[in-house]
Amino acid sequence: xxxxxxxxxxxxxxxxxxxxxxxxxxxxxxxxxxxxxxxxxxxxxxxxxxxxxxxxxxxxxxxxxxxxxxxxxxxxxxxxxxxxxxxxxxxxxxxxxxxxxxxxxxxxxxxxxxxxxxxxxxxxxxxxxxxxxxxxxxxxxxxxxxxxxxxxxxxxxxxxxxxxxxxxxxxxxxxxxxxxxxxxxxxxxxxxxxxxxxxxxxxxxxxxxxxxxxxxxxxxxxxxxxxxxxxxxxxxxxxxxxxxxxxxxxxxxxxxxxxxxxxxxxxxxxxxxxxxxxxxxxxxxxxxxxxxxxxxxxxxxxxxxxxxxxxxxxxxxxxxxxxxxxxxxxxxxxxxxxxxxxxxxxxxxxxxxxxxxxxxxxxxxxxxxxxxxxxxxxxxxxxxxxxxxxxxxxxxxxxxxxxxxxxxxxxxxxxxxxxxxxxxxxxxxxxxxxxxxxxxxxxxxxxxxxxxxxxxxxxxxxxxxxxxxxxxxxxxxxxxxxxxxxxxxxxxxxxxx
Amino acid sequence: xxxxxxxxxxxxxxxxxxxxxxxxxxxxxxxxxxxxxxxxxxxxxxxxxxxxxxxxxxxxxxxxxxxxxxxxxxxxxxxxxxxxxxxxxxxxxxxxxxxxxxxxxxxxxxxxxxxxxxxxxxxxxxxxxxxxxxxxxxxxxxxxxxxxxxxxxxxxxxxxxxxxxxxxxxxxxxxxxxxxxxxxxxxxxxxxxxxxxxxxxxxxxxxxxxxxxxxxxxxxxxxxxxxxxxxxxxxxxxxxxxxxxxxxxxxxxxxxxxxxxxxxxxxxxxxxxxxxxxxxxxxxxxxxxxxxxxxxxxxxxxxxxxxxxxxxxxxxxxxxxxxxxxxxxxxxxxxxxxxxxxxxxxxxxxxxxxxxxxxxxxxxxxxxxxxxxxxxxxxxxxxxxxxxxxxx
Numbered sequence: 001x002x003x004x005x006x007x008x009x010x011x012x013x014x015x016x017x018x019x020x021x022x023x024x025x026x027x028x029x030x031x032x033x034x035x036x037x038x039x040x041x042x043x044x045x046x047x048x049x050x051x052x053x054x055x056x057x058x059x060x061x062x063x064x065x066x067x068x069x070x071x072x073x074x075x076x077x078x079x080x081x082x083x084x085x086x087x088x089x090x091x092x093x094x095x096x097x098x099x100x101x102x103x104x105x106x107x108x109x110x111x112x113x114x115x116x117x118x119x120x121x122x123x124x125x126x127x128x129x130x131x132x133x134x135x136x137x138x139x140x141x142x143x144x145x146x147x148x149x150x151x152x153x154x155x156x157x158x159x160x161x162x163x164x165x166x167x168x169x170x171x172x173x174x175x176x177x178x179x180x181x182x183x184x185x186x187x188x189x190x191x192x193x194x195x196x197x198x199x200x201x202x203x204x205x206x207x208x209x210x211x212x213x214x215x216x217x218x219x220x221x222x223x224x225x226x227x228x229x230x231x232x233x234x235x236x237x238x239x240x241x242x243x244x245x246x247x248x249x250x251x252x253x254x255x256x257x258x259x260x261x262x263x264x265x266x267x268x269x270x271x272x273x274x275x276x277x278x279x280x281x282x283x284x285x286x287x288x289x290x291x292x293x294x295x296x297x298x299x300x301x302x303x304x305x306x307x308x309x310x311x312x313x314x315x316x317x318x319x320x321x322x323x324x325x326x327x328x329x330x331x332x333x334x335x336x337x338x339x340x341x342x343x344x345x346x347x348x349x350x351x352x353x354x355x356x357x358x359x360x361x362x363x364x365x366x367x368x369x370x371x372x373x374x375x376x377x378x379x380x381x382x383x384x385x386x387x388x389x390x391x392x393x394x395x396x397x398x399x400x401x402x403x404x405x406x407x408x409x410x411x412x413x414x415x416x417x418x419x420x421x422x423x424x425x426x427x428x429x430x431x432x433x434x435x436x437x438x439x440x441x442x443x444x445x446x447x448x449x450x451x452x453x454x455x456x457x458x459x460x461x462x463x464x465x466x467x468x469x470x471x472x473x474x475x476x477x478x479x480x481x482x483x484x485x486x487x488x489x490x491x492x493x494x495x496x497x
Numbered sequence: 498x499x500x501x502x503x504x505x506x507x508x509x510x511x512x513x514x515x516x517x518x519x520x521x522x523x524x525x526x527x528x529x530x531x532x533x534x535x536x537x538x539x540x541x542x543x544x545x546x547x548x549x550x551x552x553x554x555x556x557x558x559x560x561x562x563x564x565x566x567x568x569x570x571x572x573x574x575x576x577x578x579x580x581x582x583x584x585x586x587x588x589x590x591x592x593x594x595x596x597x598x599x600x601x602x603x604x605x606x607x608x609x610x611x612x613x614x615x616x617x618x619x620x621x622x623x624x625x626x627x628x629x630x631x632x633x634x635x636x637x638x639x640x641x642x643x644x645x646x647x648x649x650x651x652x653x654x655x656x657x658x659x660x661x662x663x664x665x666x667x668x669x670x671x672x673x674x675x676x677x678x679x680x681x682x683x684x685x686x687x688x689x690x691x692x693x694x695x696x697x698x699x700x701x702x703x704x705x706x707x708x709x710x711x712x713x714x715x716x717x718x719x720x721x722x723x724x725x726x727x728x729x730x731x732x733x734x735x736x737x738x739x740x741x742x743x744x745x746x747x748x749x750x751x752x753x754x755x756x757x758x759x760x761x762x763x764x765x766x767x768x769x770x771x772x773x774x775x776x777x778x779x780x781x782x783x784x785x786x787x788x789x790x791x792x793x794x795x796x797x798x799x800x801x802x803x804x805x806x807x808x809x810x811x812x813x814x815x816x817x818x819x820x821x822x823x824x825x826x827x828x829x830x831x832x833x834x835x836x837x838x839x840x841x842x843x844x845x846x847x848x849x850x851x852x853x854x855x856x857x858x859x860x861x862x863x864x865x866x867x868x869x870x871x872x873x874x875x876x877x878x879x880x881x882x883x884x885x886x887x888x889x
Contacts, residue, residue, distance in 0.1 A: 027711075029710045029713070029714075051802065213719055313559065314556050319554040320554055346599065350600075351599060369627060372600070384587075397591060398600070399595075
């Protein structure tokens with residue numbers, strides 16, 4: 001690993017000159033040394049740290065601190081990032097909404113969140129921000145696919161600039177670095193002083209307890225969050241204000257539709273379990289329900305579910321009930337009927353660019369082996385993943401099947417048919433899956449199939465409002481899907497879990 | 498260590514305890530290890546299925562999984578597909594399938610029938626071979642080096658470590674330990690990126706308060722994992738107590754542990770002395786007839802950010818106390834830090850014994866208040882005794 005930061009508070013300090021007031025970065029915090037008493041006006045941020053006999057402040061307050069502190073310091077050793085003139089070799093013609101987004105972020109002094117629907121070119125906004133901030137930058141991504149995509153983009157945009165990766169088996173911090181949230185959280189204590197701009201792609205991931213330190217332990221004055229869906233089911237999205245900045249720009253899909261996003265249509269496909277599957281499904285449900293009844297449990301609340309998990313671990317009966325519950329789920333998810341329906345859909349769109357989504361790896365591999373469609377899961381290695389996506393883009397492959405890995409942000413241009421096999425109704429997932437095939441095309445009409453097993457638990461997930469199967473049903477369902485784009489309009493459809 | 502879903506604990510009031518294995522549950526360790534041994538040169542998928550079968554409907558299933566997790570962390574799996582290159586095979590088959598212009602089960606079968614003869618395979622086998630490189634098809638090649646007893650020890654330790662995942666801070670009380678143990682304790686704290694403050698004295702013991710840099714602003718569980726990784730190092734110290742303050746589901750809980758605990762450290766005991774120089778000095782001191790007793794239970798001096806732990810304490814029967822620090826063969830960089838520490842520790846009753854082989858002179862010790870003694874080869878106890886008599 002290059003550029004190891006010496007964590008000096010943990011090592012012995014030598015030759016320290018107490019007359020010299022200096023600020024330095026220490027494992028996610030700022031340490032002010034050589035001051036007998038804290039200069040006035042700094043108590044808002046600094047606390048006395050008796051462990052090292054110095055004053056300490058949270059690193060992410062650097063932007064606010066450095067103004068009043070600057071005159072007091074003999075040396076400022078905290079930031080180790082450089083100014084970089086980034087000349088973009090890529091010809092960028094931003095859309096008006098992308099220009100507006102950048103302007104709004106700049107007006108907020110380079111701190112804020114931009115909300116744009118998937119497919120509206122968030123990445124380009126990020127690129128514009130990099131060129132504007134002209135500082136060493138760290139880009140956070142939730143998946144290896146996104147890492148790959150940003151890497152390819154930065155290599156093209158800034159061919160003379162070293163671009164490093166952290167995560168997915170790499171650890172190469174460079175002036176421009178792309179990191180997974182996981183790896184960034186693990187290494188930020190040592191890297192928090194090396195970047196002037198933090199760019200959070202799919203920024204709704206940041207407020208989790210484990211990831212938020214990326215923002216807290218970094219002193220970067222510039223911060224940009226990009227997301228299609230800032231809302232989190234745990235309500236922690238309000239923390240984005242402190243971690244990154246306010247939402248500076250927001251556009252909804254319907255505000256951009258026609259312009260940028262392809263027109264789309266949702267078609268639910270209901271499949272029936274075979275009689276044998278139905279028997280097995282019912283048996284599994286009965287076994288589980290007997291246990292639930294005997295123990296006075298109900299699964300319609302999180303608490304009920306947690307009690308079931310707890311009780312099921314304690315007895316043979318409980319273990320059986322939990323297994324029955326899982327069996328029922330598996331039957332509903334991986335039913336051969338769904339694969340038959342998929343065969344039908346594929347036959348209806350010969351040669352059309354198709355992306356198939358499954359919830360689990362096993363189903364993805366089964367589709368792949370049955371129809372000989374290339375498969376992407378989290379197990380697929382980066383090289384092969386890139387090869388498959390390249391061949392899909394260039395038209396060598398007409399379809400790909402994937403278990404969730406494409407959920408966020410991977411560039412799959414031109415797909416005109418989407419199939420969701422066994423999905424869940426979490427709003428974010430749905431919007432992102434839709435976004436995948438809503439990329440700008442030449443006036444094409446995208447179709448999204450949602451394949452649901454009838455009369456199973458899953459159907460209730462897909463449609464929380466029980467509706468009789470009447471002719472109006474399809475229309476209503478499409479409306480329900482549309483409502484997911486607009487929180488104010490969505491009534492019965494709350495994010496799952 | 499174990500993932501959270503394989504951890505057990507129970508609460509009594511504000512105290513929390515890891516759930517260690519009950520005697521009758523130890524048997525699972527041997528069963529799991531036997532099963533793993535039987536699966537040498539077989540696939541991970543088969544092994545996992547066998548482990549699932551072993552746990553069956555038993556409520557002990559998470560114990561089985563815990564044992565398997567710890568044991569398989571020490572095992573090795575290798576890709577073994579022979580001549581076949583599944584990735585190339587996939588490319589070939591998927592490209593052919595795409596060229597047909599439409600996907601379907603019939604088309605897929607025709608593609609497989611075309612390709613299979615080239616590899617002298619049945620079509621069904623070819624279908625399977627497409628993903629022969631998946632992790633579940635890897636072969637178990639190196640068995641974990643565990644006896645059932647060691648696996649049980651490791652499991653119980655992992656349960657204790659697991660509680661620390663949600664720790665806000667640790668309070669350690671240590672007393673009457675030898676210098677090497679203290680030094681290693683602080684080295685491990687530093688190694689794991691933790692910070693500490695030391696209070697107390699030689700007679701009443703030392704209280705060491707452990708957390709991380711950012712704990713100053715708000716209590717955080719961010720350092721819990723580091724504390725968990727540090728725990729085995731604490732088990733190497735002779736006499737200590739630990740209280741960990743945990744936060745779980747918004748509740749403050751305390752977990753106490755001490756050197757009486759049956760938990761076993763991971764590694765063999767380190768040597769009693771840090772160097773031969775110290776060891777021979779101690780051995781020869783024993784032969785000396787003197788009221789000064791050489792002890793290894795020493796003082797810790799908190800230097801704010803680091804500690805100074807001298808090698809020996811000397812106690813006279815009349816109550817006088819002195820310390821000895823031996824500087825033998827050190828790296829120049831270490832020497833510089835040691836000098837800085839000696840200056841900052843500013844102990845007037847500390848005798849610094851310096852090997853003449855070191856590239857330092859009396860000048861370097863100007864700011865060190867105690868006596869400095871240069872020696873050739875071995876440090877003579879007599880010379881130290883002489884210096885002692887001249888201490889104020």
